[in-house]
Structures are given as C-alpha cells and as structure tokens.
Amino acid sequence: MAFRWKNTLTHDDVTPEAHWLNRRQLVAGMAGAGLATMAGGASADSPKPDSWEVITSYNNFYEFGTGKGDPVKHAHRLTTDPWSVRIDGMVDRPGDYAFKDIMAKMQIEERIYRFRCVEAWSMVIPWNGFELKDLLDLAGVQSGAKYVAFETLYRPEEMIGQKYAVLDWPYVEGLRLDEAQHPLTLMATGIYGKAIPNQNGAPLRLVVPWKYGFKSIKSVVRITLTDKEPPTSWNKANGREYGFYSNVNPNVDHPRWSQASERVIGGGLLAKRQPTLMFNGYGPEVMALYEGMDLKKYY
Amino acid sequence: MVDALNRTLRRFPVWPIYAVAALWPAWLLWQGLNGALGVDPVKVMEHALGEKGLQMLILGLAITPMRRYLGLNLLKFRRAIGLVTFWFIFLHLCVWLILDVQIVAQIWGDILKRPYITLGMTGLVLMVPLAATSNNWSVRRLGSSWRRLHRLVYLVAILGGVHFLMLVKGFQWEPILYLAVILGLLGLRLAPKRRVRLT
Numbered sequence: 001m002a003f004r005w006k007n008t009l010t011h012d013d014v015t016p017e018a019h020w021l022n023r024r025q026l027v028a029g030m031a032g033a034g035l036a037t038m039a040g041g042a043s044a045d046s047p048k049p050d051s052w053e054v055i056t057s058y059n060n061f062y063e064f065g066t067g068k069g070d071p072v073k074h075a076h077r078l079t080t081d082p083w084s085v086r087i088d089g090m091v092d093r094p095g096d097y098a099f100k101d102i103m104a105k106m107q108i109e110e111r112i113y114r115f116r117c118v119e120a121w122s123m124v125i126p127w128n129g130f131e132l133k134d135l136l137d138l139a140g141v142q143s144g145a146k147y148v149a150f151e152t153l154y155r156p157e158e159m160i161g162q163k164y165a166v167l168d169w170p171y172v173e174g175l176r177l178d179e180a181q182h183p184l185t186l187m188a189t190g191i192y193g194k195a196i197p198n199q200n201g202a203p204l205r206l207v208v209p210w211k212y213g214f215k216s217i218k219s220v221v222r223i224t225l226t227d228k229e230p231p232t233s234w235n236k237a238n239g240r241e242y243g244f245y246s247n248v249n250p251n252v253d254h255p256r257w258s259q260a261s262e263r264v265i266g267g268g269l270l271a272k273r274q275p276t277l278m279f280n281g282y283g284p285e286v287m288a289l290y291e292g293m294d295l296k297k298y299y
Numbered sequence: 300m301v302d303a304l305n306r307t308l309r310r311f312p313v314w315p316i317y318a319v320a321a322l323w324p325a326w327l328l329w330q331g332l333n334g335a336l337g338v339d340p341v342k343v344m345e346h347a348l349g350e351k352g353l354q355m356l357i358l359g360l361a362i363t364p365m366r367r368y369l370g371l372n373l374l375k376f377r378r379a380i381g382l383v384t385f386w387f388i389f390l391h392l393c394v395w396l397i398l399d400v401q402i403v404a405q406i407w408g409d410i411l412k413r414p415y416i417t418l419g420m421t422g423l424v425l426m427v428p429l430a431a432t433s434n435n436w437s438v439r440r441l442g443s444s445w446r447r448l449h450r451l452v453y454l455v456a457i458l459g460g461v462h463f464l465m466l467v468k469g470f471q472w473e474p475i476l477y478l479a480v481i482l483g484l485l486g487l488r489l490a491p492k493r494r495v496r497l498t
Contacts, residue, residue: 054338066471068339119468121339166469237469256413256466258405269331269340273401 002107002130004183005285009112009124010048049112049126052192054266059199060117061218062166063152063159070161071199077158078219080203089149089224092140099203103189105138106130110193111186111207116248116280118212118234122262127207128190133181141177141225148180149173149230150206151222167233173217174230174244175208176289184209184285187220210282212246243299247290248280252299301370308372313379320383324348324390341398348394352387353459353477355380360456360484368487378433381452385430388423388459415465422458425451453488456481 049055061071083099108128116122136148154170156162162169179185186207189196196202201218208215214234224230234242241255250260261273279286290298327347331340359380365371400406409416429449431437438445460478467474 058338062469066467066469068342069337164470164472166471234468253412256415258408260405261402263339263341263399266338268334269328269336269344269398271341 001134002109004131005111007110007112009114049124049192050266052194055123055125055191056197056200058123058265060119060213061161061199061201063161063169063171063219064199065161066166072197074160075198075202077160078153078155078198078202079158080198080219083203083221085204085220086222087135087139087224088222089226090142090145091136091225092142094139097135097138102135102138102204106134106187108189111184111188111209113184113186113207113209114277114280115207115209115213115216116262116276118214118242118246118254118259120254120257120259120262120276121265122274122276123265126192127186127188128193128196129186129188129204129207131183132185132187132206133183135187135223136180136225139223139225144227145225146177146227147225147230148175148177149222149224149226150175150217150220151224152217153219153221167237171217171233172230173206173215173232175215176229177225178289179208179286182286182289184282210248210279210286212248214242215246245290245295245298247286247295247299248276249278249295249299250276251278252296305370305372309375313376316376316379316383320386323351324387341394345391345394345399348387348391349463352384352391353463355384355387356452356456356459357477357480357484359384359452360481364484364487382430382433385426388426392420392423415462418458418465419462422455422462425455425458429455453485456485 057072058068059071060068061075064071064074081099084096085099085102086094086096088094108130110126110128112124112126114122115125132148150173152171153159154162156169175185186209187204188201188207189204191197191200196205198219201216201220204220205218206216206220215232229244232242232244234246235244248259253259259276262276263273264271277283327336327344330336331344334340336343359377362373362377362380365373396406400409410420411417429451432441432445432448441448457478460474460481464474464478
C-alpha cells in the first residue's frame with residue numbers, strides 16, 4: 001500500500017547549486033538551536049536533499065571498486081535491462097519477477113530520507129520507489145517466514161570490483177520480516193524523479209533509512225523469505241564491527257570510530273559535523289520494532 | 300648508467316623538494332575551498348596527505364638499499380625527504396583534527412580508544428625528535444647516538460603501514476602492498492653487509 005508514510009523533509013523540485021552551499025549555515029545553526037527539535041526525532045528540521053551530483057558521484061558500491069568515485073566511473077558497464085528479481089523461499093508465488101512487470105504493478109512515490117553511512121557521513125536523498133511490503137505481498141509471504149534475505153547481482157565481467165575478494169561475493173543482506181514490512185522500508189527505483197543511476201544500485205535497491213547504509217543493498221536480483229536469520233556480507237567479513245541489525249545508534253560506537261556525530265557530505269571543506277540521531281531520526285516510527293531488545297548486544 | 304645518474308643528481312639542488320612540499324598542501328587547500336576536490340574534500344585532503352607521507356617515508360627508507368644494491372646515491376636528499384614526510388603527516392593530523400573530527404572530546408577519545416589512531420599518533424610523536432634533530436648542528440652534537448636515534452624511523456614506518464592497513468574496510472590490497480614494501484625495505488637491512496676484500 002503506497003503513501004502509508006508522509007515525508008517529513010522538505011524538497012524543492014530544482015534546487016540551485018548555491019542552496020547546497022548554504023546548507024553549511026543551516027547545519028551549523030541546527031547543531032545549536034536544533035538540539036531540542038532533534039530529540040523529537042524525525043520531526044527535526046533537516047536540510048534539503050543533496051544535489052543530484054553529490055548523490056550520484058559519492059558512492060560506496062564495492063562491486064565497482066572501493067573508492068567513493070569508482071562506482072560513477074565504472075558502473076556504466078552494468079546491464080540493467082533485462083532485469084528480473086527471483087522471489088523464493090517461503091512465499092506462495094515463487095518465481096522470477098521481471099523488473100518491468102514489477103514496475104507496472106507498483107505505485108511509485110517520493111520519499112525524502114536521511115541516509116547515514118556506517119563510515120559516519122550522511123546525506124539527504126529524495127528517493128522514488130515503492131514499499132517493499134507491496135512487493136512481498138505480490139509474492140505472498142507464508143506464515144512461517146521470519147526473515148527476508150537479499151542478494152545483489154554477481155557479474156564480475158561488468159561489476160569489475162567483484163574480481164577482487166574485498167568481500168565474499170555476491171553481496172547479501174537481510175532484514176527481520178517486521179522490519180522488511182515496515183512502511184519506511186523502500187525499494188528505490190529512482191532519485192529526483194529519474195531512473196536510479198547504476199552507481200546508486202540500478203534498477204532497484206533496498207532503502208532502510210534507520211539503518212546504516214550498507215544494509216540498503218543495491219541492484220537486487222533475489223529476495224528469499226526464510227525462517228532463519230540470513231547471513232549478511234559485512235557481518236561475515238567482520239562480525240565484531242557490523243551486526244545483523246546495524247541500526248543507526250549514536251550510543252554504540254563502531255570499534256574503529258565514534259558514531260556519535262557525522263560529517264555532512266556536500267557541505268564543503270569547512271562543513272560542521274552534526275550529531276547523529278537515534279535510528280537516524282526515525283525513532284518514533286521504528287522504536288516499537290526493538291522493544292525490550294538490548295541494542296548494545298544486537299548492534 | 301648509474302654513474303651518469305649520480306653525476307646528474309649531484310648537480311641537482313635540494314631546495315625544490317622543500318618548495319614543492321610547501322606549495323602542494325596549499326594547492327590542495329585552495330582546491331578544497333573552491334570545490335575542486337569533489338563532494339567530500341575533507342577525506343580527499345586527509346587521504347592525500349597521509350598517502351603522500353607514507354610514500355615519502357618509503358622513499359626515505361629506500362635510499363640506503365638503493366645505494367647498497369644499485370649504487371644509486373640519493374643521500375643528499377634524505378634529510379629533505381625525511382622532513383617532508385614529517386610535514387605531510389603533521390598536516391594529515393591537522394586536517395583530521397580541525398576539518399574531520401572537530402570535537403575536542405571526541406579527538407581524545409579517538410586517540411586513546413581506537414587502535415589505528417593510537418598507532419598513527421604514536422608514529423607521528425616518534426617523528427618529532429627525528430625532525431627536530433634533522434640539522435647539521437644536531438648531527439655534530441649527538442655524534443654516534445644520532446644514528447641510533449634515527450633508527451626510530453624503522454618503527455615509525457611499521458606504525459604508518461599498520462595504521463593504513465587497519466583503517467580500510469574489507470580485504471584490500473593497497474595497504475597490504477604498502478606494508479609489504481616497508482617490511483621488505485627493512486628486511487634488506489638485515490642482510491649481512493658485503494665485505495670489501497683487500498686482496
């Protein structure tokens with residue numbers, strides 16, 4: 001069901017470059033005067049979305065290289081048409097779902113979300129997409145299912161970063177079923193009303209705005225419903241640093257750096273850091289999912 | 300051919316090394332302020348300074364083996380290379396302090412709590428006495444203990460290489476190669492010295 005969640009961030013259709021530079025002052029003001037509103041979570045006044053250039057030229061997509069600029073350089077090799085997503089496991093209607101058929105059935109809406117990387121930087125991104133729940137409903141989730149596993153395309157001849165064993169390819173991710181069915185959980189197919197560029201995870205990717213960015217798996221080719229917690233790539237690579245949940249949490253540091261604050265990308269050389277919000281500011285919406293859980297243990 | 304190269308190098312002055320080392324960071328800063336370093340200029344500056352510092356450190360360590368095994372004499376540039384290494388790593392720290400972390404409480408927390416930062420800081424601190432004694436007066440005054448003191452650079456190099464290795468995510472070759480080159484250059488020093496035979 002579309003439109004279950006209403007955008008809390010503002011958005012100008014076309015925002016001139018100068019505005020992005022002014023964000024610096026906005027953010028600086030926020031750090032002081034905004035603390036009270038921040039406690040309120042998602043209602044906090046947030047800066048406008050980053051520019052198309054920022055969002056599409058600064059990417060972590062190790063399938064195309066480990067540098068932030070590698071994906072925009074190499075992702076053009078990726079063939080995204082035809083594309084299909086295999087939905088299998090504990091579903092009533094397993095099978096290969098063509099991307100075109102999915103798009104024909106889904107209602108696309110805009111979601112302006114904060115995006116917080118585990119590396120302690122952040123952006124604001126105007127996604128277009130549909131709720132993951134709608135896609136899961138299309139396949140019919142069976143009653144015993146508890147988790148959703150995701151898989152990125154493995155095609156080293158096009159995804160040249162996959163020739164190096166930086167991670168155990170293909171990239172895999174997972175969510176608990178209730179997280180996957182949450183109205184905030186999006187399958188993004190566009191940015192700024194345009195088809196999502198390859199370097200951002202074309203043709204469709206997951207977006208879970210209250211979790212660190214690496215949970216939001218890109219270029220998805222498989223979705224599997226299961227009753228067991230699925231393995232996830234960064235957890236396999238370093239379980240002490242990257243947990244299954246990986247909710248944005250300023251109180252639980254990454255072993256190698258603090259998560260209490262974040263660098264705002266696109267603010268220029270002198271941009272001020274801003275405090276990181278619990279659940280990336282989406283606490284009011286998602287807190288109930290983790291009631292009674294020790295978030296230091298389930299990081 | 301090496302002799303010809305050595306002759307050319309003897310005529311080449313040292314001051315351009317200092318000039319480039321002074322101008323390059325200023326140029327980086329100018330680019331950063333004018334949006335020419337992409338959307339994340341802080342990280343670009345931080346990484347560029349750290350990486351160039353590590354490369355200069357390696358170049359400095361390569362001078363003795365190059366002379367010993369190739370006959371190439373770069374000795375007159377070694378002091379400049381060492382001082383430039385310290386300068387780049389000092390600026391690397393400044394960018395991290397002022398532009399990246401910014402928050403004083405977090406800086407101390409990071410230095411004490413995060414092993415890769417602890418190692419990096421240790422490396423920089425150990426370079427301070429080396430930089431401070433990189434002048435003719437100190438060499439004369441310290442005599443043979445100058446050589447012993449400056450062996451600290453071996454430890455500094457290892458700390459620098461490990462610092463890089465520890466900060467990347469996932470399995471990446473670049474820091475492994477840097478550390479391997481550092482260990483290789485140090486290993487060459489363990490090889491027994493060739494005696495000159497007087498027969």
